[in-house]
Amino acid sequence: GESLVKAVDGISLSVQEGEFVAIVGTSGSGKSTLLHLLGGLDYADEGEVIIDGMDVLKMKDEEQTVFRRRKIGFIFQNYNLLAASDVYKNVTLPIRLDGNRPDEAYIDMILKLLGLEDKKGRRPNQLSGGQQQRVAIARALAMEPEVLLFDEPTSALDPQMVGEVLEVMRKLAGEGLTMIIVTHEMAFARDVSSHVVFMAG
Secondary structure, three states: OOOOOOOOOOOOOOOOOOOEEEEEEOOOOOHHHHHHHHOOOOOOOOOOOEEOOEEHHHOOHHHHHHHHHHHEEEEOOOOOOOOOOOHHHHHHHHHHHOOOOOOHHHHHHHHHHOOOOOOOOOOHHHOOHHHHHHHHHHHHHHOOOOEEEEEOOOOOOOHHHHHHHHHHHHHHHHOOOEEEEEOOOHHHHHHHOOEEEEEOO
16 A cells, blocks of 8 residues: 555674574564575565675575575474475475485484484374474474574474473574574573574564
8 A cells, every 4th residue: 555564674683603593573573574584585675685605685596496495494383394294204305305315314313313213204293293393493404504594483382392392492502503583482582592683663
C-alpha cells in the first residue's frame, strides 16, 4: 500500500572467526531477515554481506547456491528433514548434492558428538523433536562450513527438548565454530555468546 516497510535498515556489524553472536530483539524487528541476508537466502536493496572476502549479495544465483552449500550451515526452526530418508541420508545430503562421497569417519564423529550414533538408520518420524533438530545441526556440520546460522532453533521444541539442543550448541561454541543465532533464549545468549546484537524498531 502507501507505507514503505524496511525490514532491516542501517545495520552494520562484523563477526570474527570463532565468535558466537546472538541476535535478539522483539518479534518483527528483522532478526530472521538479517540472518537470511547474512546467509544469502534473501536479497538486499542495498549494502553488502562479505564472507571470506566475497560479497554474497553480488553473486549470481548458481554461484551463490554453491557458496552457501560449501561455506554456510543453516539450521531453521522447522528441521526441513527428508521424511523418506534415514538420519544418515539426511545428514550426508549436502555432500552428495555437491557430487562428493561422505567421509564416514567424520560423519560418525559428528553423529557421536550430537548423541545420534545409534539413530543412523531411523527416519525423522521415529525421532523426537530435539533429535530431529540435532539431525538438522549434523547435516549443517557435514559440509564443514565456515559459519553456522541458527534461526530460532528451539522455538518449535517442547521445553524439555530446548535444553538438549542448547547443550549441543554450547558444545559447538566450545569447539570454536563461528556461529550466529537468532534466539529468544536470553539467558543462553548471555551465557554462551561472544557478543549480542540487539535489534529494535
